[in-house]
Amino acid sequence: MTSKLVRAHTQVTVPDPAAACDVLATFYRDNDCSVSMDGKDHVISISLGTVRLGARDTAISIDIAAATDAAISQLKTGVITMVDQRVPGANLDCRWHGAGQNSEKGSKLPNFRELTVGHVQDLGPNMRRLRLHGDDLNPYLGGAIHVRLIIPPQGASTPKWPTMGENGLPVWPQGEDKVEPRVYTIRQINADEGWMEIDFVVHGDNGPGSRFANNATPGQFVGVTGPIGSDLPQADWYLFAADETGLPAVCRYLEELPADKTGHVIFEVSSPKAKMTVPHHPGFDLGWVYRDGSAPDGAHHTPVPDHHNSIAGAVGPMGARVGTQAGLTRTGPNPNPEPNAADMSPFAASICAIPVPADDQRVYCWTATEQKIYRQLHSHFRKDVKLGRDQCLVMTFWRAEAH
Ligand SMILES: Cc1cc2nc3c(=O)[nH]c(=O)nc-3n(C[C@H](O)[C@H](O)[C@H](O)COP(=O)(O)OP(=O)(O)OC[C@H]3O[C@@H](n4cnc5c(N)ncnc54)[C@H](O)[C@@H]3O)c2cc1C
The missing domain is CATH 2.40.30.10 (Translation factors)
Known part of the structure; x- marks a missing residue:
């Protein structure tokens, strides 16, 4: 069943509309959103809906579409926040027309x-x-x-x-x-x-x-x-990796995933005493990594090495072999290559040591960590393992410096 989309429109006056559209499109692209061109307009797909940005004489034309009024309101806030943060000289005294009129002043x-x-x-x-x-x-x-x-x-x-x-x-x-x-x-x-x-x-x-x-x-x-957020994408094999901030989300996913799904879960907590009760899923292996240096528990552990440990050809926890996944454009002999473990925390190294299945299973990797680890994981999954946007969601859940 396809649900009917609701739409809203505004124009924001800016000094250089074409440059502003490029800046915004680049930001969304860099954050793993799908950005395409329709004529001269940028069309951005995000989980809430779509944003169309077009350069007009003195303004950016913004058209948004989503399934609900609430999503329209969130899109309005998101896109105007981006304009505010990234387009110097933008006149934010704009009005929206169309859906989401419950977002009137006050x-x-x-x-x-x-x-x-x-x-x-x-x-x-x-x-x-x-x-x-x-x-x-x-x-x-x-x-x-x-x-x-x-x-x-x-x-x-x-x-x-x-x-x-x-x-x-x-x-x-x-x-x-x-x-x-x-x-x-x-x-x-x-x-x-x-x-x-x-x-x-x-x-x-x-x-x-x-x-x-x-x-x-x-x-x-x-x-x-x-x-x-949005629904967890359909896959056959999942990797979930999170510190305590992402643990509640992973617990929900484990409760909700059907019994025929398989995968690996790895958590980082402060010490073995901080381990939590996690819903049992028969198809998932569970590992724990500890910040206090205690030996990891059930984790596919790659210690931070003096020399690089090769994980090429490793057999994963579910017996999945490392190789080339059907339908993907991975190149080189080892599609799940050795991370540069010397620069990584034990948690990041443990995550990167988990082989992503290389057969024709649909895979999905989901990680929620501190920002520095995020950067390493994003590079690992997108550039090294060569997963597509629709095959992984690598997220920063918190920053180790103040807001
Ligand atoms: C989609 C999403 C879902 C999330 N779900 C949860 C959740 O269910 N439970 C949860 O606890 N968090 C969750 N988080 C993370 C939470 O939003 C951040 O940890 C947030 O920074 C906490 O705000 P704060 O006011 O406590 O600290 P801030 O004001 O953000 O920061 C103050 C200080 O505390 C430090 N700090 C912030 N978070 C942590 C941390 N986790 N450990 C140690 N130091 C920290 C900062 O570095 C800073 O020095 C989620 C984040 C996202 C993006």
Whole structure:
């Protein structure tokens, strides 16, 4: 069944429209979005929908299309944010026409809900689960499993929430009412009972998200908007690799994947004491890597070497051979080549040591890590293993420096 698309349009006046379109298209392309040309317009496909950018006399013409009004609102925010950040001199005083008119000035953000903290449960030395209660959580069911939590100032009893500006950018409360958005994953949700649960990495009071979880008591408020993300693509074999921030998402995928799927899961946590209960999936091997230097557990481990350990010809955990995958344009004798392990953390080296099946199985590799590891993994999967955009999603989930 094909769903009907809804559309919206705006124009943003900029000093050099053609250059601005090129800058934006390059940004999306560099971030693994598919960008094509239709005449002189750039057409960008992202998980939420499509963005068409065209250079006009004095402005960029922006047309967006998506399946829902909520997705249209998210696209508006995303594309205008990009213009704001990347196109110097852009006049952001624009108006949108078409769908998503619930995004009028002063309205709430798409699917905004005010949630109330309920049960608080420690899951390990640095992980805490909060049950958050709210009305009408149906939009948060489904394949897009992430949300943007809007964290109020510590101790605020009646928080002020952001509203939607006419140009598609949220208008954020300022001063003592300042709120902070942070992205998290819905670990479990029950819309009938009106709650969702989120597992927070608690790394101190050094960031709004962690501080909120660290000090959470029943009755506190937090905002939520979204959902963010898209369905996990269909594959036969999956690789999931994540530190604690991606662990809730991987747990959801393991719960939801049919029993005939196979693959490998590898987690990095601080120490063996921080290992968590992970849903059992019969087709998946599970490995753990520890930041405290403890010996890895079940991981296909490549220690950071004095000399390079060859993994060429390795037999993977599921007996998959390294070779050339049908339908892909991998070149050279070893399509899953030895990573430059000397520059890698033990976690990154362990991930890169897992051979991606080389037969005609459909494969999908999903990683969620700190930014420095992200760079190594992106290069490994895209350039070395030569997976296509539709075969891997390599993501930064956090940065080891402040926002
Ligand atoms: C799609 C997506 C889904 C995510 N899901 C989850 C989830 O379910 N649970 C979860 O806990 N996180 C999740 N994250 C990661 C989370 O958004 C980041 O860790 C975020 O930076 C936390 O915000 P903060 O306010 O605590 O810290 P920030 O204000 O961002 O940073 C403050 C300080 O804390 C440090 N810091 C931030 N995160 C960490 C960390 N994980 N470990 C150690 N130090 C850290 C920073 O380097 C900085 O020095 C997800 C991220 C994405 C993109």
